[in-house]
Amino acid sequence: MGIGYSRNGYPKEALFLYHExxxxxGQLGNFAFSMALKACSDLGDLRTGRAVHAQVVKATEDPDQxxxxxxxxxxxxxxxxxxxxxxxxEMPQRNVVSWNSLxxxxxxxxxxxxxxxxxxxxxxxxxxxxxxxxxxxxxVCARVTALVSGKEDGNExxxxxxxxxxxxxxxxxxxxxx
Numbered sequence: 001m002g003i004g005y006s007r008n009g010y011p012k013e014a015l016f017l018y019h020e021x022x023x024x025x026g027q028l029g030n031f032a033f034s035m036a037l038k039a040c041s042d043l044g045d046l047r048t049g050r051a052v053h054a055q056v057v058k059a060t061e062d063p064d065q066x067x068x069x070x071x072x073x074x075x076x077x078x079x080x081x082x083x084x085x086x087x088x089x090e091m092p093q094r095n096v097v098s099w100n101s102l103x104x105x106x107x108x109x110x111x112x113x114x115x116x117x118x119x120x121x122x123x124x125x126x127x128x129x130x131x132x133x134x135x136x137x138x139x140v141c142a143r144v145t146a147l148v149s150g151k152e153d154g155n156e157x158x159x160x161x162x163x164x165x166x167x168x169x170x171x172x173x174x175x176x177x178x
Contacts, residue, residue: 076105
């Protein structure tokens with residue numbers, strides 16, 4: 001029921017249900033943790049997300065990949081890059097979703113150069129990519145190109161203005177070739 005709330009745009013209700021589960025059952029598992037962490041990310045509720053993370057650490061069950069991915073997403077989307085990278089580095093295994101969580105969070109908080117570096121490392125490790133990876137990284141490439149082209153001609157401000165103008169015209173994908 002909680003995952004239904006979480007997936008259908010009712011994160012507050014999902015967190016309320018999670019709280020009820022904690023009060024009734026005490027120790028919860030990965031399924032409940034992933035539901036609560038997704039709801040915290042959707043709400044931008046870092047404080048509650050940290051409390052859920054503390055419960056994950058105290059749990060008898062090791063966090064699975066879904067919980068770790070949710071933690072990376074939570075921390076990176078809230079701008080806590082050091083914590084996101086720490087969780088990411090401590091993950092026993094990483095998949096495309098793990099990398100997408102990290103890259104997407106970096107992009108959301110304007111960490112464009114960090115996102116490009118993460119993508120380069122991902123590719124260097126031979127990790128494949130998905131359509132989510134591409135739809136996340138392509139606009140980043142355009143933004144980096146805009147910033148770099150402004151710096152190359154000695155006018156960094158021009159690069160920022162081009163970026164802003166381009167995003168106003170098409171916020172989802174802007175790219176030009178010089």
